[in-house]
Amino acid sequence: MSQKQTGNSADSNSDENDLEALKRLLVEGVSLDQPVPSVSPSPAPGLFKRDDDDEDSSIGAPLTGTQTDGDVQGALGLFAEAAQDMATAGVELGLGRHFACADFCNQAAEKAAQAVSLLRFGRRSMYDHDLRALGALVGAPQEIQDEMATLTPFHPESFYADTPPEEADEVINAEQASGYVQSARHVLRWARNIVLNA
Secondary structure (H helix, E strand, O other): OHHHHHHHHHHHHHHHHHHHHHHHHHHHOOOOOOOOOOOOOOOOOOOOOOOOOOOOOOOOOOOOOOOOOOOHHHHHHHHHHHHHHHHHHHHHHHOOOHHHHHHHHHHHHHHHHHHHHHHHHOOOOOOOOOHHHHHHHOOOOHHHHHHHHHHHHHOHHHHHHHOOHHHHHHHOOHHHHHHHHHHHHHHHHHHHHHHOOO
C-alpha cells in the first residue's frame, strides 16, 4: 500500500511540474538556446473531482486547497492556442493582410474566453459567434465584453456574408487592424490573469 501511495505522490508531483512548465512557457516563451520542457499531453489526474466518475472521495481530489470542476490543463492549452493566434494576427498585420489579422484577433479572443470557460465550468460555452455574449457567459467584465464586441464582425462566416473574399483586405485599413490587435490583446491579458493563476 505504501508503494501505491508513493506512486500517487510521484504522479501528482509530475502533474504539478507539467502544469508549472506549461504556465512558464506561456508567460516567458521559449528560449532558442534551451531545450523545451516536455509537458504531458493527457489530462492530469487529480486536478478536479467529477462526482459521477469517482466513487472514492480521495480519488480526484484537487491539488490545491480549493475544489474546482474546471479543466486546468485544457484551459492552459486553449490559452496557448489563443496566444499563438495573437502572434499570427501580428504577422498578418505586418504583411498587410488586414482581414486575416482581424480574423485571427477574433479567434484569439474566442479561444481566450473559452479557456476561461474550461477553467470555470469544465467545458466550452455554447454561443453563436457573438463574442460579447460569450464574454458575458464566462463572466468577463463590461470593458472586456466591449472589446470582444469590437471583434465579433470578423468571424469569416459573418464577414463574408456582406463582403466578397477578394475585397476583404480593402475593407479594413492598417489603422483599424492595429486597433483590433489592441482589443484582442486586452482580452488575452484578462484571460491570462485568470488562467495562469489557476
